[in-house]
Every structure is written in C-alpha cells, then in structure tokens.
Amino acid sequence: MDVKTYHFPPHGDDRGQLIAIEEHKDLPFDIKRVYYIYDTLTNVRRGFHAHRNLQQILICVSGSCKIHLDDGHDTAEVVLDAPTKGLYISNDMWREMYDFTPGAVLLVLASEYYDEKDYIRDYDAFLNMVKEKENK
Ligand code: T46
Numbered sequence: 400m401d402v403k404t405y406h407f408p409p410h411g412d413d414r415g416q417l418i419a420i421e422e423h424k425d426l427p428f429d430i431k432r433v434y435y436i437y438d439t440l441t442n443v444r445r446g447f448h449a450h451r452n453l454q455q456i457l458i459c460v461s462g463s464c465k466i467h468l469d470d471g472h473d474t475a476e477v478v479l480d481a482p483t484k485g486l487y488i489s490n491d492m493w494r495e496m497y498d499f500t501p502g503a504v505l506l507v508l509a510s511e512y513y514d515e516k517d518y519i520r521d522y523d524a525f526l527n528m529v530k531e532k533e534n535k
Contacts, residue, residue, distance in 0.1 A: 400473040405456065405485035418482060420508070427487065428454045428510035436496070436505040439464075444497040448520045449490075451528075454510040456485045457496075462503030469493035471529030479505070491532070493525050 407425065409416040422430055439445065446467075457466060463480035470492055477486050485508075488494055496505065511517065519525045 400468065400470055400475040402468065402475050402477055403487040404477070405487065407458070407483050407485060409483055416482075420485075426456060426508065430508050430510070431512050432509040434507050434509070435460075436507070437503070439496075439499040439503065439505075441499055441501065443499065444495055446495040447493075447522075448518045449493045449525045449528075450517050451519065452490055452511060453517055454490065455488045456508045457488065458482060458485045458506045458508075460504050460506045462500035463498075464496055464500070464503050464505055465498040467493075467495040467497070471526055491525075491529060493522065 405425070407418045407420055409418050411417075420426065436445070457479060459479035460482045463478060466477045466479060466486055466488075468475045468477065468488065479486060499505070519528060
C-alpha cells in the first residue's frame with residue numbers, strides 16, 4: 400500500500416523545538432477541525448472505522464503509537480514516533496490506532512467538521528463500499 404507521510408521540519412534552538420504547520424502550504428487540504436487523543440491506555444485499540452469523506456493528518460506529538468491501515472485490499476502498519484512525522488489518511492481507509500505509549504498525544508488535523516454519519520463502523524460494510532466503488 401502506498402502510505403503517504405509528511406515531514407514537518409522543526410525550528411530548533413537551544414530553548415527547544417517548535418513545529419509550524421500552515422494551511423495551503425504544508426497540507427493537501429484546508430483544516431476544518433483539530434482534535435487530539437490522549438490518556439489512551441497501552442492495551443487499548445481504537446478507531447475501527449473508515450470515513451466516506453474525510454482527509455486527515457495524524458501526528459503523534461508526544462510519545463508514540465501505531466496505526467493500522469486497510470484499503471480493502473492491502474494493509475499497512477505505520478509507527479508514529481516523532482512530532483515531525485505526519486501520516487495522511489484519505490477517504491475509504493479503515494484505520495485502527497494502538498500501542499500508545501504512556502502519555503502519548505495523537506494530534507489530528509481534519510478536512511471536515513465532525514459528522515457521525517460519515518463513519519463506516521462495520522468492516523463488512525466497508526469492504527462492500529470499496530467493491531461497489533470499484534465496480535462503478
Ligand atoms: C479517526 C481517528 C484517527 C466528537 O465529538 N468530535 C470529534 O471531532 C471526534 C473525532 C470525536 N467526537 C466524539 C465521538 C465519540 O463520542 O468523541 C468520542 C470518541 O470518538 P471516536 O470513538 O470516534 O474516537 P476514535 O479514536 O475511535 O477515532 C478518532 C476519530 O473519531 C476518527 O475520525 O479517524 O480518531
């Protein structure tokens with residue numbers, strides 16, 4: 400699977416590090432929403448859904464976690480272990496997040512407002528949608 404990642408360069412000096420992400424310059428979409436996931440226990444797996452119309456960039460800004468991606472044919476595992484690394488996730492991609500280290504914070508930049516109707520939470524329904532789109 401072709402996994403798209405971004406490198407966000409840090410502006411470091413003897414005080415520490417700073418990363419800036421600017422709409423229209425560093426991202427392939429306009430940001431409508433930002434959320435972050437934290438206090439997730441190491442043995443917890445979350446996600447288990449795809450989106451019909453949502454692009455996102457995931458950045459583990461503290462600690463690390465793993466992302467399982469599934470496009471209905473192939474799967475990939477991506478380790479997010481640096482605040483400089485962003486993972487792009489498009490529409491129609493099943494995702495699961497797991498192996499959060501204690502204190503990990505997963506920041507998500509999203510192209511759309513929150514909409515529960517955009518979620519496909521049933522894996523078989525996800526596979527059917529992928530097949531239907533391919534047969535069109
Ligand atoms: C995704 C992965 C990476 C809101 O009220 N607004 C929001 O913008 C979001 C994202 C969630 N919520 C509520 C809905 C649930 O009651 O927060 C609760 C937890 O959401 P959810 O169970 O969907 O969280 P995850 O970690 O399974 O998935 C989230 C995103 O929902 C999803 O879009 O791609 O992170």
